[in-house]
Structures are given as C-alpha cells and as structure tokens.
Amino acid sequence: MTEQNMNETHSTLENILEQRKEKIAKIKEMGFEPFPYSYTVTHKSKVVLDNYDELEEKTVSVAGRLMNIRRMGKASFAHLQDAEGRIQLYISKNDIGEESYVMFKLLDIGDIIGVKGIVMKTRTGETTVKATSLTLLTKNIRPLPIVKEKDGVVYDAFTDKELRYRKRYLDLIVNPEVKDTFVKRAAITRATRKFFDDRGYLEVETPILQALYGGANARPFVTHHNSLDQDLYLRIADELYLKRLIVGGFEKVYEFSRNFRNEGMDRSHNPEFTAIEFYEAYVDYFYMMDFVEEYFKAIAELMGSMIVEYRGEKIDFSKPFERKSMADLFTEYLKIDIAAFTEKDFADWYQKNKKEFDPKWNYGQFLDKLFDEYIEPKLIQPTFVIDYPKAISPLAKVDRKGDERFVERFELFICSSEYANAFSELNDPIDQRERLEGQDRLRVEGDDEAQAFDEDFIQAIETGMPPTGGVGIGFDRVIMLFTGQTSIKDVLLFPAMRSEKLS
C-alpha cells in the first residue's frame, strides 16, 4: 500500500467518506452498478419471519439496509432491515460466486441491498435468507450510528436528542420504535378523518397565507407577497374561514389545520402544530361536548384500550366525562363564588393569600390565572370545563342562563392539559362587531395577541350564520396522549430547532 493510501486509512469522518467513494469506484470497475434503478422485492422481512413454514426452502427476494455484518472468511451473516423489521442473511462465496463475494466485502453497514435466496433456519434456529444472488441497490458513504443489541438490551443506543431531532432519518433507521409513533399517528389521522366523514362532515382546505390573522389570540409569523406587495400572515387558526363556509351553506365542515404561532417553545408547544377544527350548523356546545366525548372514546378504542396510561396517571375513557362549570370548580377548589365576586374581591383575595397579581387584570383574567394555578392541575380524568368569562372569549355566544359575564364555551382537560376548546358560536353580528372592535382596541393599545379586526368576517356574520357549534382540538396533543409521548417533539417528525451551522 502506498503512503498516500496509508493516510487514507485514518478513520476520521472525512477519510471514511473518501474510502467509501473509492469503494464505489472499485465496485464500478468490477462491473457492478452501485446505484441501480429498481429491484423486484417479493417478500418483506416480516412476511418471511411470520410464514416460515410455508416459505421454508422457497426462494424469496428481500431488500433493505444492511444493519450488521459478521464476516467469517468465505461466508458471512448480516442483518437486513426493511420497513417492517429485520431478517438475517447468510451469504457464502459458494452460493453467490467469487465476483459477488468480493463486491460484498466492499459493502458497509448502511448500504442498501437486494438479496434473492432460499429461506432456511440456522443451527440456532433463526430464520435466514441464504443468498443465491446479491445486488447492491445503494452504496452508503456516510457512516450510521452503530447500535447493538443482545437479549433485548440495547448497547450504544443513539440517544442524543439534538442529533435525533435534527437528523430524524438516522433516528428512524437505528431506533425502530420511533417509527411506531408515526405509524400510530397516521392511524389516528385516518380514524379521525373517517370519524368526521362518517358523520357527514366535509373536509375543506382554507388559506394558510392570510391577509389578516384571527380566530385565536397569538402572535403571528409575517411574510410578504412580492407581486401583491402586501404583507401576509401565516394562519394562527382557521376558525374565521370555516365560519364563512358555514355562512356559505356547508353545514358540517372540518379541516386539519397546520397553524403557526410565533411564541415560546416547550414540550407542548411547537411553532407549527396541527389542530382539527370543525363546525356544525344548528347545534350548540352541549351537542359538541357529546361529539368530542365520542371522538376521544373512538380513538381510545382504536388504540386498543379505554384505559390510557399517561404521565403516571391512568386515564379512564370508558366512563362519561365529567362536566363542571367554572363556577362549580371555583367553589370546589377555592371556595370562591365567582358569580358574586368582583374585580375588587379578586384583588382582595390575592392580597389576603399573599400572592402576586397585576392590578390591571380584569375579571376574566383573574379567573383565568386562578384557574391555571389552582384548578387545572386537579383535572386528571377527562373533564369538560364549561362556561368561560366573556372577556377572554370574543367569538362565543353569551350564556343563555343570563349572566352577561359568561359565554357558552367548554374546554376539555385531560391530565391537566387542554385538548379541546369549543363554543356555541357567536352569530349576532352586532355583538360580534362590538367584541372584535374591543379586541382591536386592545391590539392598538399594545396587546400583540389580541385579534385583528376582520371586516369581511363581520360582513359574513351579518349575512347570517346559523346557530353553530364549533370545536378546535389540539391534534398533536391527542397523538401524544395516545402514544404515551410527553414531548411534542416526539410526535413531530421534524420538530422546530434553531438552525445549525453546517460546514
């Protein structure tokens, strides 16, 4: 070996990349194609493993990524990983021929190959494909993290969360259980779609780029349309568009809405996330409570158990969900009669309990703060909290029972987190205009999360929206709950991360 070549045996990443490029050249010289166009796969690994009795001595073609190679001179064992699992390969010089075996010796963990061979069992009883021919399908040049396993114990697991999220493809290759979460996510998405379709709902798509953002209180991402020479916002919610469709005469609509909110990130917030919003004409929030309850029960059933273990709690979906008004909860946990309390009473309560507060808070904000701190942590089993303060619900109808300070709104709490938010939708155009003008005043005064005034939306409501029930469900959180994940990053294939500087 020349001195030049000696240097190239250094196992820096750069040299490994070079070595593997040289292998590609050698493979080509030998007359093999390192990047062919297709390969005929007859069996997935799982099918071979599950049907050994029928397939024994039969010829199959499998394809996948080499995850492990054990070379023993003139014969070798390897494990091939495809979408559904792994299967062992036995590759011997006698069976595949001198030329192919020399080529095989140039292969690395991470290469993608196709193997045609005979199904057999080894001396130790492992189902194995004994290769009669081997085809390189894609040569790898960048080394994979090496993860080993014995008796279910994983050695050198690829665990660096930053790398796993940034290079999700590596995570998926070497941590197969990660795939399960996303397979389940797809199953829940499919079931959700079926749930709505079966009930006569129409799936719609509304603008993500919006001239005005609304339907929630949040800061938006801003972008610019060049030929219109106009700033546009990425939607924070699709609510105002779905309501326009109800005005237009669709009576049941839903959308999987990717929303964008320019706010903090933590284990339950990602700047882009998925909500399911749905609106149905002629129903109120009581109807929607039943609907949402049925939905969660359907997903629990789909996932195979009405008892879901999450964050150390056993969540029971088999029983009817609790339904408690804000007022009842305040009486129960804080001995506060919110119907009688005024802003001054709340301020006195805070002083008496030596807790910090902002004297500018209004009635709704006092309720909201106290609720978050003292009541939300107690809501473990599925609980509908009903009847919210009007001040924080500008799109909901006033409570029909008569207290002007409250609206017909519910939120569903499970394990201290919010999963759904719903209203008897406000359809009185005069009230709606006043409330959105109020929001706009807050925004002008500096509340950058207050809702912008959308004149066209008001005109739609003026045209006449039937009585309507509407719901938003945090879909990523639903996925988290039913897959046992406690970070939103683990239910998003590519969670938001600060850009890294790549050389």
Next chain:
RNA sequence: GGGUGCGUAGCUCAGUCGGUAGAGCAGCGGCCUUUUAAGCCGUUGGUCGAAGGUUCGAAUCCUUCCGCACUCACCA
C-alpha cells in the same frame, strides 16, 4: 427571558488533585463457511462546542458566547 445540567473520536462514554487524551463499537490490514453485542491478531483516528483569561502548564479553574436537554415564566 430566569434556573439547573450537558457538550471529549463517526456513535456510546471514561478522563482522579491542573501535568499535555482513553475504552468499546464503527473504520483500516489480516485469519476465519452456521454467526448473531461473532471471535482472534494488528492498526488508524481528537481544534476536548467557540473565544478570551489565570497558570511554567488547562478537557479540567474563571469570564463571555454558541448549541441542546430539563425546568420555571410567558404563551392556549
């Protein structure tokens, strides 16, 4: 934004009191036709996250910065 912790070879990790960097796997060169964390022999590989500082001497101590995780706050 605050607090805590982490950042060392491609991966997983050691690194004592401040004394000049280690292991396993992977890689590279050999042996090996039923192995399976294959084995055996040999071997390479480092801007110790970055920049300053203290010191005769820094992976180690100090400062600042960058990134990530956890957490609190904010935020539906």
